[in-house]
Amino acid sequence: MLLYENIRLALSSLRANKMRAFLTMLGIIIGISSVIAIMTVGASMESSLTDTMGSLGATNITVSLQEKEEEEEGESVEMGMRFGGPGRMRTPSEEDYFTDEMLREYCDYYPDAVEAISVQESLNSGQLLVDKLYANVSPSGVSDGFFLANDLELKAGRYFSDHEIENHSMAAIISDKAVNNLFQGDEEQAIGSTVSLVSGDKYLTVTIVGVYEYEQSAYSFGNTSEKDLTTDLYLPLPTARDLNHTSGTSSFTVVMAPGMDADSFVSSTEQFFNVYYRNNRNFEVYAFSMSSMLDSLTSMMGTITTGIALIAGIALLVGGIGVMNIMLVSITERTREIGTRKAIGAPNSAIRMQFLVEAMVICLIGGIIGVILGTVLGMIAAKVLDMPATPSVSSILISLGFSMAVGIFFGYYPANKAAKMDPIDALRYE
Amino acid sequence: MEDRRRMIEMTGIVKKYFIDTPNEISALRGVDLTVYEGEFLAVVGASGSGKSTLMNIIGTLDRPTEGQYTLDGVDTNAAKDTELSNIRNQKVGFVFQTYNLIARTSALMNVELPMLYAGMSRKERNERAEELLRMVGMEDRMKHRPEELSGGQKQRVAIARAMGNDPSIILADEPTGALDSSTGRMVMDLFHRLHQEKGKTIVLITHSPELAEETERIITLKDGAVISEREGIGHAVV
Numbered sequence: 001m002l003l004y005e006n007i008r009l010a011l012s013s014l015r016a017n018k019m020r021a022f023l024t025m026l027g028i029i030i031g032i033s034s035v036i037a038i039m040t041v042g043a044s045m046e047s048s049l050t051d052t053m054g055s056l057g058a059t060n061i062t063v064s065l066q067e068k069e070e071e072e073e074g075e076s077v078e079m080g081m082r083f084g085g086p087g088r089m090r091t092p093s094e095e096d097y098f099t100d101e102m103l104r105e106y107c108d109y110y111p112d113a114v115e116a117i118s119v120q121e122s123l124n125s126g127q128l129l130v131d132k133l134y135a136n137v138s139p140s141g142v143s144d145g146f147f148l149a150n151d152l153e154l155k156a157g158r159y160f161s162d163h164e165i166e167n168h169s170m171a172a173i174i175s176d177k178a179v180n181n182l183f184q185g186d187e188e189q190a191i192g193s194t195v196s197l198v199s200g201d202k203y204l205t206v207t208i209v210g211v212y213e214y215e216q217s218a219y220s221f222g223n224t225s226e227k228d229l230t231t232d233l234y235l236p237l238p239t240a241r242d243l244n245h246t247s248g249t250s251s252f253t254v255v256m257a258p259g260m261d262a263d264s265f266v267s268s269t270e271q272f273f274n275v276y277y278r279n280n281r282n283f284e285v286y287a288f289s290m291s292s293m294l295d296s297l298t299s300m301m302g303t304i305t306t307g308i309a310l311i312a313g314i315a316l317l318v319g320g321i322g323v324m325n326i327m328l329v330s331i332t333e334r335t336r337e338i339g340t341r342k343a344i345g346a347p348n349s350a351i352r353m354q355f356l357v358e359a360m361v362i363c364l365i366g367g368i369i370g371v372i373l374g375t376v377l378g379m380i381a382a383k384v385l386d387m388p389a390t391p392s393v394s395s396i397l398i399s400l401g402f403s404m405a406v407g408i409f410f411g412y413y414p415a416n417k418a419a420k421m422d423p424i425d426a427l428r429y430e
Numbered sequence: 431m432e433d434r435r436r437m438i439e440m441t442g443i444v445k446k447y448f449i450d451t452p453n454e455i456s457a458l459r460g461v462d463l464t465v466y467e468g469e470f471l472a473v474v475g476a477s478g479s480g481k482s483t484l485m486n487i488i489g490t491l492d493r494p495t496e497g498q499y500t501l502d503g504v505d506t507n508a509a510k511d512t513e514l515s516n517i518r519n520q521k522v523g524f525v526f527q528t529y530n531l532i533a534r535t536s537a538l539m540n541v542e543l544p545m546l547y548a549g550m551s552r553k554e555r556n557e558r559a560e561e562l563l564r565m566v567g568m569e570d571r572m573k574h575r576p577e578e579l580s581g582g583q584k585q586r587v588a589i590a591r592a593m594g595n596d597p598s599i600i601l602a603d604e605p606t607g608a609l610d611s612s613t614g615r616m617v618m619d620l621f622h623r624l625h626q627e628k629g630k631t632i633v634l635i636t637h638s639p640e641l642a643e644e645t646e647r648i649i650t651l652k653d654g655a656v657i658s659e660r661e662g663i664g665h666a667v668v
């Protein structure tokens with residue numbers, strides 16, 4: 001009940017001194033808006049990062065070949081972001097590839113650390129055909145570890161048998177979307193069916209052994225109709241290698257055993273394979289894991305955030321001191337009012353509350369303006385950086401709570417001073 | 431006279447300033463005063479004689495340096511500060527020479543203020559404040575702020591505010607001091623009405639001998655002591 005009156009009173013006294021109130025709020029506004037802006041940008045950066053990386057699998061290590069540097073130092077290496085960017089002149093050829101032999105030795109060397117190895121051999125995209133029905137597919141041969149590395153579980157049927165792998169069989173695992181297009185969704189009918197596969201200029205016949213659940217990937221743009229959707233089709237790795245006339249691979253993925261330290265195992269892996277490439281003139285091995293990259297990016301973000309939080313903290317501190325100063329001025333100006341209130345019977349606690357509420361209202365209004373300003377700035381920045389803007393509700397609430405706390409902290413001393421005034425002295429004040 | 435209730439009972443009230451310094455001032459030097467319920471008392475005396483000091487002690491805004499003071503049965507010497515603010519809120523209504531209305535706050539809200547501190551509900555406050563403003567003839571200025579009122583109007587609002595919690599005693603320190611004589615007359619008539627119609631105990635400080643004569647009893651202060659005490663002529667409400 002008194003709170004409502006106090007808020008009304010505080011607002012009317014702010015209205016009487018608009019400019020002064022605004023200048024007082026400025027520190028709070030700057031502090032809060034910079035916190036909110038950085039939180040908004042930070043949150044959207046982080047969410048877009050985790051989105052990207054999560055879909056690539058965070059506990060996987062990707063091992064690939066990259067061209068040896070021609071002894072000219074510089075550029076790219078620093079950030080640990082050597083994604084094998086553009087401008088690669090040479091592509092690895094058959095004799096540069098990782099061989100099954102190397103992979104086997106690697107697995108034997110780190111039996112506890114390596115859970116599985118995923119190798120994928122892509123074929124030309126094409127179509128599955130059943131009578132007049134078709135399904136667009138992107139076929140590839142995959143090793144056993146592929147399904148583990150990509151978290152792919154079957155809805156029906158089974159994975160490739162050892163027999164099928166050894167015999168380079170034409171066994172296929174297809175998506176449920178393809179089953180929809182070819183068998184009206186009847187998975188029972190699909191399993192065991194023999195269908196035609198056109199891949200590039202090859203006409204093949206494959207037997208369906210399994211069906212997996214298709215998941216929209218983060219990268220699929222636009223809305224292709226279900227009918228024309230291209231989904232992956234998997235063959236045993238040896239089968240695909242036969243078709244491509246190859247026996248090695250230029251990259252593969254290692255699934256780490258849980259509990260391994262990604263950073264150190266990435267470098268161990270890189271060192272292990274580089275032994276094989278010591279004498280290779282053109283290529284060396286590069287290994288990286290999303291989780292270690294994510295860690296370093298997150299810690300970089302953390303440093304930036306801490307820096308800005310520090311600046312914001314200083315702005316809030318200065319703002320708080322400004323609020324304290326203006327409250328002291330306001331109390332001196334209103335000494336007779338305070339005396340009158342005491343004569344009327346206001347207890348000290350009511351006077352203290354009145355000025356505390358006034359300080360909190362100043363800070364809260366500053367905080368609200370800061371939140372709005374910060375959100376707008378953050379969203380503009382996110383737009384410029386082309387990231388989804390995600391203003392975080394929790395940081396807004398925390399900011400508002402924090403600005404109120406600033407009001408209480410810096411408002412208490414002046415409010416208490418007002419409460420403790422002697423009524424006679426206050427009434428006689430000229 | 432003796433069987434009436436004693437509203438104010440003071441014995442040996444001393445008020446000193448700058449105690450134990452070479453400039454020590456005794457604003458009051460042993461005042462004994464008894465005021466009965468429903469009395470209309472005037473306090474007169476030269477400037478600096480200690481009238482306001484006495485008034486502030488009566489209103490419990492100030493504590494005496496020495497002496498006993500009982501207000502409406504409450505021993506104020508023993509009361510804590512919070513109890514004193516409660517006494518001021520419930521039992522005392524102040525009217526000042528300089529009005530002391532709260533700036534930027536409507537007349538209505540000013541009158542509601544003592545009721546607000548008493549914890550009265552908003553509806554009750556509002557109704558009572560309107561009634562009090564009607565009583566002082568300010569019903570058409572209720573939403574106006576002090577800055578928009580004349581001196582006489584401000585003092586009428588202040589009197590309505592003093593009546594907020596229906597106090598037992600009204601203390602007025604030169605309430606007409608800043609007003610012209612006809613406006614002062616109107617304010618004085620209000621005090622007579624509060625005295626006669628509502629039976630309020632009133633202590634009035636004034637420099638005007640004519641106004642003092644209108645009360646029931648006049649005491650004269652000189653250098654912090656009561657030097658004379660006599661009956662006034664009284665006044666009939668016009």
Ligand SMILES: Nc1ncnc2c1ncn2[C@@H]1O[C@H](COP(=O)(O)OP(=O)(O)OP(=O)(O)O)[C@@H](O)[C@H]1O
Pocket residue numbers: 447448455456457475476477478479480481482483484
């Ligand atoms: N806070 C104070 N500090 C020091 N001296 C004070 C204080 N208040 C009052 N006095 C002194 O006490 C004496 C009585 O003052 P008081 O205000 O009671 O006089 P008064 O009779 O009301 O005078 P006036 O008619 O001019 O209002 C004066 O000499 C004054 O200087």
Ligand SMILES: [Mg+2]
Pocket residue numbers: 481482483603
């Ligand atoms: Mg005086």
